[in-house]
Amino acid sequence: MAEPLKNLLHPGLVTDMASHISVAAPDFDATRFSRLATDGMEALELMQRSERIRDALTETLPADYAVAANILRQALPTGDKPGLTGWALLPVNQFVSQHGLGHFDLSLALLKALTPHFTAEFGIRRLVHAEQDRALAEISGWTTDANHHVRRLASEGTRPRLPWAMRLPALVKDPQPILPILVALLDDPEDYVRRSVANSLNDIAKDHPALVADFVERHIEGASSERRQLLRHASRTLLKKGDAKALANFGFAAARGIETLLIVTTPVVTFGDKLGFSINVSNEDAEPQRLMIDYAIHHVKANGTLAPKVFKWKTLDLAAGGRQSIDRDHAIRAITTRVYYPGTHRIDILINGRVSASLDFELHMD
Structure with a gap:
């Protein structure tokens, strides 16, 4: 500690x-x-x-x-x-x-x-x-x-x-x-x-x-x-x-025709472990696009409500008709700036500042 x-x-x-x-x-x-x-x-x-x-x-x-x-x-x-x-x-x-x-x-x-x-x-x-x-x-x-x-x-x-x-x-x-x-x-x-x-x-x-x-x-x-x-x-x-x-x-515009498939590989996370997730992103627009991909974790607060925290992830250029898959592990562990509570949390995928996909996951406190 x-x-x-x-x-x-x-x-x-x-x-x-x-x-x-x-x-x-x-x-x-x-x-x-x-x-x-x-x-x-x-x-x-x-x-x-x-x-x-x-x-x-x-x-x-x-x-x-x-x-x-x-x-x-x-x-x-x-x-x-x-x-x-x-x-x-x-x-x-x-x-x-x-x-x-x-x-x-x-x-x-x-x-x-x-x-x-x-x-x-x-x-x-x-x-x-x-x-x-x-x-x-x-x-x-x-x-x-x-x-x-x-x-x-x-x-x-x-x-x-x-x-x-x-x-x-x-x-x-x-x-x-x-x-x-x-x-x-x-x-x-x-x-x-x-x-x-x-x-x-x-x-x-x-x-x-x-x-x-x-x-x-x-x-x-x-x-x-x-x-x-x-x-x-x-x-x-x-x-x-x-x-x-x-x-x-910084060269980003509102995303057009972007489809995002979010997969949470650890739908149940025990405190101290990692949340695993991946996304498949496709550009269905006729023009290439520059994408800023971030994610937000909506943490359960003491009163049961959710509070989001945004994390930087990746920037990529995606050609028209292009597709890309990326994955991430996010540690859920003790830190001085947050108290964790068990329950249903949510992850949002943000593309050029807008929510593109969301899924829930469960946090268990051991």
Whole structure:
């Protein structure tokens, strides 16, 4: 079984944090900090543990935020000197978010210095929410920073719907202010940065599908393979929903004369095993067609209703009168993002965003 996420923050990490902060501030009460940070830790989940450590920082660092921020910055790694890094910086993000609004420029500078050693996407969002124009004016300049972690923070920290973090309601409503940041990073040399841009555009697509479909249309002509991959990933929600403009951007049209035979080879699946299925697809139209084939599993929820989850599968070009068979195994196993329930599930085959065939299968919990 996978290690619980909460164990990313543990007593040993707290001890290391205390040691690094003590180097930056010899008067720091490392013993009290460690005691407060680990009190009841075992019963807490990841974000609760982070908040406990944040509160311990609040209790033991100087009450003057500017002084405390300087200590935390001095505790970061420099050169060969070790320092705060990795998950130890999640509670530092929360400390800045909670206490740093009154020292806007200092907080932005600290987060920029912090992000190469973990990420500052969680700490920066309250600053963006509080003073969006001021924050974006500074963050926009980070798109040309030499450090790719800083460039990524420019897009990741301003994502309207960043997972695990507060939403940015103003940018959910109107994402236009962050589009120049995303345009500036479309051809970033680092895939790490480009994927962040794609994820931000995908966030926007959930509320403004036409805006993103138009954005992709404007930037796909003559695009490099890297940019094209970014734009495809940015369009994934729209493509799964069969958005006509998004499909057209990647050469797909509404499927015509496509016949699909779906065969479920494991009509009864025991939890932990795989759902096996295959399809026979034929193009009865007089013209060749480009097909995007996905599938959706409709999972039984606790209340007995079904909730679909779409999975990418295959793209193929099918000649007029052409036929092709493909098969797939889909694992039904424990994951952290879903609770499985027994009962009648359904699988849909989606061709160019539209349901082309469906069958039920039974899930048994052993």
